[in-house]
Amino acid sequence: MNKQITAHKNKLVISWNYALGFLLILLISSNTSFAANGVNVDSSSGLALEGYDTVAYFTEGKPVKGKKEFTAEHQGNKYAFSNAAHKQTFLKSPDAYLPQYGGFCAYAASKNSIASVDPRAWAIHDNKLYLNYSKRINKTWLKKKVKRIIDADRYWPELKKKAS
Numbered sequence: 001m002n003k004q005i006t007a008h009k010n011k012l013v014i015s016w017n018y019a020l021g022f023l024l025i026l027l028i029s030s031n032t033s034f035a036a037n038g039v040n041v042d043s044s045s046g047l048a049l050e051g052y053d054t055v056a057y058f059t060e061g062k063p064v065k066g067k068k069e070f071t072a073e074h075q076g077n078k079y080a081f082s083n084a085a086h087k088q089t090f091l092k093s094p095d096a097y098l099p100q101y102g103g104f105c106a107y108a109a110s111k112n113s114i115a116s117v118d119p120r121a122w123a124i125h126d127n128k129l130y131l132n133y134s135k136r137i138n139k140t141w142l143k144k145k146v147k148r149i150i151d152a153d154r155y156w157p158e159l160k161k162k163a164s
Helices: 002-029 054-059 084-092 106-110 135-143 145-163
Strands: 033-036 039-042 067-074 077-081 118-125 128-132
Touching (some): 039 077, 054 077, 054 118, 067 084, 077 084, 106 128, 106 135, 106 145, 135 145
Antiparallel strands (some): 033 039
């Protein structure tokens, strides 16, 4: 009887290992962003910032989805805006509204790494937009944001080459 139980447990362990491996493959292949010119771009829409309006973070104090009819290109990347006024504001001074680190995770950049972001995990510091992988990571990043910005600024030039 013990041999049957052991054999059954071994089959369960093997089954779980296959299931976990399959889930890991799904997670890896479900990454929906890619880098274009060092900018985090959504592969399904072709939009930077997953189609969120970068001006809205500054003017409305929250993330707002952009609309297809209000898109603009900057340095080979396409950005979406929620209205024509935001589009024009961006076009007048795009560098003032671009997220830091190409729109990749600021926390990851501070650790000399690249990660995608949740556009709802964000902060503005010294009139610059920073995005993070998740709201939980954003809270961690905020606790030592000045030090993390210094670190990320130091690593970003090399990371940008990897992200291009």
